[in-house]
Amino acid sequence: MIILFDLDGTLIDSTEAILESFSVAYKTFEEEVPADTLIKAEIGHPLDAMFQTLGVKEGKVWDYVYAYKMHYRKISCAKTVLLPQAREAVELASKHATLGVVTTKTAKYSIELLEHMGLMRYFDVLVGREDVENPKPHPEPVYKALSKLQSDTTKCWMVGDTCMDMHAAKAAGIESIAVTCGYGTKEVLGQCTENVHKNALEAITFITSD
Incomplete structure (x- = not known):
């Protein structure tokens, strides 16, 4: 089997780590952070798809993903x-x-x-x-x-x-x-x-x- x-x-x-990393990504580009409920509704989708659904323009998506990952890797073990x-x-x-x-x-x-x-x-x-x-x-x-x-x-x-x-x-x-x-x-x-x-x-x- x-x-x-x-x-x-x-x-x-890992909700805490995910929400915090999303917040850091948006703040990196001086954009308003979406509500926690909106982010949590997308958990399970790939990061790039999440950011696009949450309104990030296609040309900027991978910049946000990178900013997210750089923070997430630092906190994931402690906040999961x-x-x-x-x-x-x-x-x-x-x-x-x-x-x-x-x-x-x-x-x-x-x-x-x-x-x-x-x-x-x-x-x-x-x-x-x-x-x-x-x-x-x-x-x-x-x-x-x-x-x-x-x-x-x-x-x-x-x-x-x-x-x-x-x-x-x-x-x-x-x-x-x-x-x-x-x-x-x-x-x-x-x-x-x-x-x-x-x-x-x-x-x-x-x-x-x-």
């Missing part, structure tokens, strides 16, 4: 926490399956975060934004993760907190399971998958008890 995890809102809460029971979820999953991470975060920073939290050793692959041309909801990140894993690919699950995770899983032909501990509501997630649970541990318990 293979179980792929999203990061933000599924295993980790594991979600409740996330560690237990990963430990349980590792007893039953080969594990991977599929995220729209930068892979380099994602690996640093998971190493800092003592979890990276459980994952055989991590696919980040720079590893693919097309991020979630496109299936490419899922395909890339599966291609790097030597395991039974007939039983595969994607665990995430947004419909982008669910759509990527469906497009890649694998099972999906949503968690409400992140940025998606039960009502919205229920439109994307039949399997909605409170957190990653509940999701993994459901998967491994099958």
